[in-house]
Amino acid sequence: MARNVEKDALSGVETTGHEWDGLKELNNPLPKWWLWVFYVCIAWSLVYYVLYPSWPLGTTYTKGILGWSMRQEIADSVAAAKKSQEKYLTAIAAKSVDEVQKDKDLLAFAMAGGRSVFNENCAACHGAGGQGAKGFPSLADDVWLWGGTTADIYKTIKNGIRADDPDTRGTVGVGMTAFGKDGILNRDQIDQVAEYVLSLTKRDTDKAKAEKGKTVFEENCVACHGDQGQGSVAAGIDVGAPPLNTAAWMFGGDKATIVETVTNGRAGVMPTWAKRLDDTTIKQLAVYVHNLGGGK
Ligand code: HEC
Ligand code: HEC
Known part of the structure; x- marks a missing residue:
């Protein structure tokens, strides 16, 4: 088709032939770099389309030849995290709380695990940092009612205090004597x-x-x-x-x-946790609580 080529008198560039109120549009070519970026984008999108999921097809979509999916990737990383935890949990299950306390890696793992279980189950009574409240002893100092060794704390958490558990500490309903009410002291x-x-x-x-x-x-x-x-x-x-x-x-x-x-008198009750938490979790809690109180 013959083109009606007209050149702009001032710049010498061809015009498109469009004219508005005497203004003519110059037909400058697109810059080379811009064109190349454009072509590369098209090529990239074609390669992506072949390799990865891209086009929706009603209820499904084109899956791409790599078989990649975001859901699979998350499932894989969750499985990997579980597997690396498994290693620590198995080690903790096989050791005493004291041995866990003395192993640097297990200690770090138990502290992190213990903290999150503590916040979920214990903070309501003992406070977020174990600082205690009226009637609920502080676990963050080195004063203990039932003993502050890792083994003592483990047993307290496991069997509770004056609780519904055959191995509980103390006796249900028996604590500090009511000296006034019972007429022992005036x-x-x-x-x-x-x-x-x-x-x-x-x-x-x-x-x-x-x-x-x-x-x-x-x-x-x-x-x-x-x-x-x-x-x-x-x-x-x-x-x-x-x-x-x-x-x-x-x-x-x-x-x-x-x-x-x-x-x-007083007779504080601490629930037994053996029924609600597994043994490995109780060990992690014992390590966490022990270290709240200075870790001695
Ligand atoms: C329902 C409230 C309550 C919850 C929840 C609770 N405790 Fe207690 N806890 C108590 C009370 C009350 C005592 C003190 C009992 C007493 O008078 O001897 C106590 C005592 C303790 C002691 C003994 C402190 C000492 O000085 O010897 C430890 C350790 C302890 N709790 C840890 C925990 C852990 C760990 C959790 C979470 C798994 C937890 N507690 C959840 C109420 C609670
Ligand atoms: C049978 C053992 C027993 C006897 C005897 C006893 N206490 Fe206690 N006392 C306890 C226990 C156990 C507690 C903690 C109660 C709890 O954990 O709920 C306690 C708690 C206390 C507390 C509260 C401490 C705090 O931290 O708030 C005081 C104060 C106290 N006793 C004073 C006395 C005095 C004074 C006598 C003597 C007149 C006495 N006790 C006799 C067992 C006893």
Whole structure:
């Protein structure tokens, strides 16, 4: 077809022949680099179409000759992660909590696993960092009711405290005696022994009352709390009686709360976890909790 070639007088470039109000459109060729990029894109899309899933076909799609799928890739990486966990879980299952604690790799694995299980199951009562709340002991200090070794903590978690479990720690419903309610001590004696308990942490006390309270303490309290009020763990008694000579309090160390504890008694319950968590998970928790308390 013959072209009506017209050249622009100013630039010498051909025009397309279109004209608007005297303005003519120049017919500059496309830049070479732009054209090449364009061709490469077309070639790339053809290669991609052959190799990878691309065109939708109603309920299915062209799968491509490589057989790649995003779903398969995720399934593969999940399987790989499971497999690498498997190695650690098998090792933990075969070792004592103490051995796990001493193995650097297993310790790191158990700490991470323990933290996530703790946040899910324990934080509601013990706080997110195990810092405790009234009636729920702190697990982040080194004061223990039932012992702070890895084996102690493992047993506490596994069998619970005063819980529905044949091997539970303590006895269901039995804890700190209700000295007031049960008529063992009168109000004055409770007042005196509370003053004495305050003196164990070197606080201001009524000296005369505390002196009498010492006798009350020796006659009624040392059997569980130890002769120094050092707690049953330090005194080597297995009753879960906390130390009364540290700044850590489960229920409260102010006088009113001490009087309330001695009057009405306490018997905290910690559920048994053996029924809900598998043994490897409980071991990881024991390692995690042990290290919250300083890892000694
Ligand atoms: C329903 C509330 C509750 C939940 C949930 C709970 N605990 Fe406890 N836990 C307690 C109470 C209450 C005590 C104190 C029991 C007592 O008076 O001796 C305790 C005590 C403990 C102790 C003993 C502390 C010591 O000083 O000897 C450990 C260890 C412990 N819990 C770990 C855990 C772990 C780990 C979990 C999660 C798997 C957990 N607890 C979940 C309530 C709970
Ligand atoms: C039969 C053992 C036993 C005897 C005797 C006993 N206690 Fe306790 N005491 C416990 C136990 C166990 C706990 C922890 C209760 C719990 O975990 O719910 C406790 C807790 C306490 C607490 C709360 C501590 C805190 O951290 O808030 C105080 C205070 C206390 N006892 C004071 C006394 C005094 C004073 C006497 C003597 C008049 C006494 N106890 C006698 C077992 C005993």
